[in-house]
Structures are given as C-alpha cells and as structure tokens.
Amino acid sequence: MKYILPFLIFVFGLQAQAQLTPATAPAVKGKFFVSVDDEADIFVNGAQFHHSPLNESESPELELKPSDRIVVKLKNTLGKGRFMLLFMSTDRKQMISFTSGSFKILTDPTASDFTPTDFAGFKKQAKAVQGEFAEPYLLPFKSSSKWVWGEVDVSSIGCVVTPQMFKANTRK
Structure with missing residues (x-):
C-alpha cells in the first residue's frame, strides 16, 4: 500500500509530461503540384528534386x-513571372498551400539550400x-x-x- 501512492504519482507525472511535450510530426508522403511561368527548379534540403x-x-x-527546407529557383524569360505550389498527401487527407507569406527571397539567386x-x-x-496575371487558378486541387x-x-x-503548414484537405 505504501508503494501505490508513489507509483501513481510517477505514472501521472509521466502522463502529464507526455501531454506537454510536443509530438514530433511525422513525414507525410505526397507530391508537389506546380504551375509556373516560365520555369522553376525545386530543391528539398539542398538536393534538386x-x-x-x-x-x-x-x-x-x-x-x-517539418524542418525540411524548400528552395525554388525561378526563371522568367518573357513578360511577367508567376509561380504557384501545392503539396498534397498521397492519401489526399493533408495538404500545404503556399503563399507569399510561406516564402522568403534568398539573397543569393544561385543558392539551392x-x-x-x-x-x-x-x-x-x-x-x-x-x-490580371494572378488569375486563373491552374492547379488540379483547390487550395489557398x-x-x-x-x-x-x-x-x-x-x-x-x-x-502548422500541414492542413486537412477539406476540399476533396
């Protein structure tokens, strides 16, 4: 009986710690869907993908x-340039919509990581x-x-x- 209380405190302590410690987000299998005018090379963690x-x-x-690094090398040869990117999971349950707030401009245009x-x-x-150049939406899945x-x-x-970028795909 005298060991039950310390044991319960220990178990509840572990349970509370597990709830407070953020879970490591797992990798999500899927594909990028891209629309570009004129050309884009996508690198993931420094490797051309x-x-x-x-x-x-x-x-x-x-x-x-999470923590993966994406670099997009953009090349425009005629007129204006535009690029749109979406990541959709293979099971179509999760997606990442990319906006201007998702990306920063790299100081070196030749950088791949x-x-x-x-x-x-x-x-x-x-x-x-x-x-007008911001229309139309051309990707195969509706997103933001x-x-x-x-x-x-x-x-x-x-x-x-x-x-936080991974969102449920509610537009199936």
Whole structure:
C-alpha cells in the first residue's frame, strides 16, 4: 500500500509530461503540384528534386516533414513571372498551400539550400502576384495557394516547412 501512492504519482507525472511535450510530426508522403511561368527548379534540403517547365507539372512522390527546407529557383524569360505550389498527401487527407507569406527571397539567386540562421536573416517575403496575371487558378486541387515570385526575373525563394503548414484537405 505504501508503494501505490508513489507509483501513481510517477505514472501521472509521466502522463502529464507526455501531454506537454510536443509530438514530433511525422513525414507525410505526397507530391508537389506546380504551375509556373516560365520555369522553376525545386530543391528539398539542398538536393534538386523537380524541374518544372512552363505551365503545370507534378513532382515525383516524396516524404515531406517539418524542418525540411524548400528552395525554388525561378526563371522568367518573357513578360511577367508567376509561380504557384501545392503539396498534397498521397492519401489526399493533408495538404500545404503556399503563399507569399510561406516564402522568403534568398539573397543569393544561385543558392539551392540555406541554414536556419540564414533563413532568419532573409528579410524580404516573396512577392504576391497581383492583378490580371494572378488569375486563373491552374492547379488540379483547390487550395489557398497563391501566385508568387521573387524580386527579379531570375531569383530564388525559400521556405522552412512547419507542422502548422500541414492542413486537412477539406476540399476533396
């Protein structure tokens, strides 16, 4: 009997600690869906993952997780530039919509990766594409993704994936 109370306190303490400690978000399998005018190369954690030519494309499947770093090298050759990105899980239950608030403009347009310290130092958000050129929405799944671009015709934008970016797909 004298051991029951300390044991219960220990068990309840472990349970309380488990509730307070954030769970590590698991990787989510899925694909990027891309629309670009004119060209985009997508790098994940420093490795080139997908080349998107003019118009729409979908990437090979990958596992995306919080803390992954995405760099998009953008190239515009004619007129204006615009880029839209969506990540959709294979089971269609989760998605990430990317907006201008998701990306920062990298100071080096040739960079394919960055450190967390570098990312904190990038001050400029990607530019939201406005006006007629911001229409139409061309991706195969409805989302909150928006058209974005860097500052100049050839630029790079970067993003760090966070657990909060993964949202339930309510638009099936």
